[in-house]
Amino acid sequence: MAYNVPPLEELIDKFASLPGIGRKSAQRIAFYLLNKSESDIKAFAKTMLKAKSDIHYCEECQTFTDGEKCSICANPTRDSSTICVVENSKDVMALERTNEYHGYYHVLHGLMSPIDNITPDQLKIKELVSRVAKGDVTEVIMATNPTVEGDTTALYISKLLDPFGVKVTRLAYGIPVGGSLEYSDDITLVKAFEGRTAIN
Amino acid sequence: MAYNVPPLEELIDKFASLPGIGRKSAQRIAFYLLNKSESDIKAFAKTMLKAKSDIHYCEECQTFTDGEKCSICANPTRDSSTICVVENSKDVMALERTNEYHGYYHVLHGLMSPIDNITPDQLKIKELVSRVAKGDVTEVIMATNPTVEGDTTALYISKLLDPFGVKVTRLAYGIPVGGSLEYSDDITLVKAFEGRTAIN
Numbered sequence: 001m002a003y004n005v006p007p008l009e010e011l012i013d014k015f016a017s018l019p020g021i022g023r024k025s026a027q028r029i030a031f032y033l034l035n036k037s038e039s040d041i042k043a044f045a046k047t048m049l050k051a052k053s054d055i056h057y058c059e060e061c062q063t064f065t066d067g068e069k070c071s072i073c074a075n076p077t078r079d080s081s082t083i084c085v086v087e088n089s090k091d092v093m094a095l096e097r098t099n100e101y102h103g104y105y106h107v108l109h110g111l112m113s114p115i116d117n118i119t120p121d122q123l124k125i126k127e128l129v130s131r132v133a134k135g136d137v138t139e140v141i142m143a144t145n146p147t148v149e150g151d152t153t154a155l156y157i158s159k160l161l162d163p164f165g166v167k168v169t170r171l172a173y174g175i176p177v178g179g180s181l182e183y184s185d186d187i188t189l190v191k192a193f194e195g196r197t198a199i200n
Numbered sequence: 201m202a203y204n205v206p207p208l209e210e211l212i213d214k215f216a217s218l219p220g221i222g223r224k225s226a227q228r229i230a231f232y233l234l235n236k237s238e239s240d241i242k243a244f245a246k247t248m249l250k251a252k253s254d255i256h257y258c259e260e261c262q263t264f265t266d267g268e269k270c271s272i273c274a275n276p277t278r279d280s281s282t283i284c285v286v287e288n289s290k291d292v293m294a295l296e297r298t299n300e301y302h303g304y305y306h307v308l309h310g311l312m313s314p315i316d317n318i319t320p321d322q323l324k325i326k327e328l329v330s331r332v333a334k335g336d337v338t339e340v341i342m343a344t345n346p347t348v349e350g351d352t353t354a355l356y357i358s359k360l361l362d363p364f365g366v367k368v369t370r371l372a373y374g375i376p377v378g379g380s381l382e383y384s385d386d387i388t389l390v391k392a393f394e395g396r397t398a399i400n
Contacts, residue, residue, distance in 0.1 A: 005265055028219050
């Protein structure tokens with residue numbers, strides 16, 4: 001059922017086009033915004049435009065930042081011998097939360113995927129290679145998701161980095177902590193077996 | 201964990217302030233938008249501003265419209281003897297979908313609620329009274345939600361309309377079609393008993 005009010009329909013369409021927002025939620029948001037003051041709407045629109053104009057890729061690791069370098073790359077106390085390669089900026093935050101890794105990152109902004117027509121040249125792989133070529137790095141940790149696309153991308157990059165003689169590693173596959181064998185899928189179990197480690 | 205990028209934080213905050221969007225979804229949307237082109241973001245912002253500037257209340261029924269009157273009020277073939285009073289514009293659409301009601305509507309834009317500090321003068325009640333005062337209307341159907349606020353508002357309006365001698369009715373309470381007695385709450389069952397009708 002349409003509302004017969006074109007600007008309202010357009011507003012709903014725009015919100016419904018965002019990830020994770022269905023048509024019902026988009027309607028709810030549209031009505032919510034219409035009940036807000038014009039200055040609130042202007043502030044919202046301005047925030048969107050400002051974010052787009054101010055935020056760009058860090059010149060080193062390619063994550064989103066509003067400065068020249070992101071706060072991690074600008075930190076000289078981190079371990080410059082390792083680079084952890086991730087799919088997107090959200091993954092950097094997930095890994096930073098652990099407080100376990102103290103090297104630098106590299107954000108690919110996607111994964112190779114023939115089905116979605118994403119080829120290596122659309123990812124920030126060239127930038128990674130030139131960082132490794134500088135010679136400081138001794139280990140590149142591939143922390144792409146454990147999916148076909150993640151594995152393919154990790155393998156592709158490891159081949160590319162071969163000539164530089166750096167160690168290329170991959171995050172461990174296995175049963176998540178707190179998970180159960182009963183509900184783990186077969187491939188995870190196989191990988192958990194393959195990756196078994198000595199207890200002492 | 202913060203991203204240390206103020207414009208990004210602001211963008212996430214704005215989306216997280218919308219109804220039905222949590223912080224995780226807001227992050228996802230923010231990153232999605234940052235990967236869109238600047239013209240896409242501008243179009244999104246423009247749609248929001250245009251909706252806010254073009255859409256206002258229908259001068260008759262107070263629903264959202266971009267014309268002087270909404271498409272329902274502008275339709276002279278509808279039954280001018282009844283007005284159906286609802287809380288918001290979404291309710292108009294819900295009732296229109298049924299194709300059962302052919303009179304006009306009146307949107308209150310809220311319900312009386314002492315807890316939320318919403319008093320009758322913040323609702324479009326004056327406008328309803330002046331429509332009824334014109335004399336065409338013989339029945340006002342209160343279709344506010346069956347909640348404390350909805351009932352209070354309906355009762356308040358019915359008292360206000362007393363002097364005009366119009367019939368004021370209320371939508372029936374009862375078990376939803378397809379629902380089951382087992383899962384109905386007690387008050388609904390009591391109301392269903394009270395409102396029982398003869399089968400033939």
